[in-house]
Amino acid sequence: MKQPLGVILAGGLATRMGGGDKGLLQLGGQCLLARVIDRLAPQVAGLALNANGDPSRFDAFGVxxxxxxxxxxxxxxxGVLAGMDWAAGQGAETIVTAAADTPFFPADLVPQLLLAxxxxxxxxxxxxxxxPTRKQVRHPTFGLWPVSLREDLRAALEDGLRKVVLWTDEHQGREALFPVSGIDPFFNVNTPEDLARAEAML
Structure with missing residues (x-):
């Protein structure tokens, strides 16, 4: 399989942060989005950002x-569908998504998803x-997605589907299990308190 393209998901409304772009919040002197780009770019064949509104606010990132x-x-x-459509135009078979507000995700995310x-x-x-209370927790903004299913996903979204795992379960999706040692690698910044916790984790 060819190396996937990467798509960073930043299309949400960030209501718990008071609106705006969570990815542009500063963490340890660098914005969250820059940290996510630095972590994902070496793992993929190319990178794009899924975001709504005026795209020029992201010009500095060059994606x-x-x-x-x-x-x-x-x-x-x-956002996954937008990424699939872009990847189809690039001739790619798969994309890997990551959330713009999750700065500590695994540096081996893509190899482990491909292995699974x-x-x-x-x-x-x-x-x-x-x-410990359930078998495992899935992180639906971090995944490997086949471009070949984009029309199926488009139809599901147009029919009102919003829950990621309902769609992945329908297509016999799998999970790649990542260990948690010390900090949760998929800890994401939703609130000002989370941002303070992330600063402490650094």
């Missing part, structure tokens, strides 16, 4: 900015972490 093609802030799956997808005709894998 294509992809708006949702499904209106009304339809959630992460709309071995033998799948349509590689569809979500990142997951162990959880």
């Amino acid at each position: 294509p900015v992809l708006a949702d093609s499904i209106g009304g802030f339809a959630g992460p799956l709309a 997808s071995e033998g799948m005709a349509q590689p569809l894998v979500l990142a997951a972490t162990p959880d």
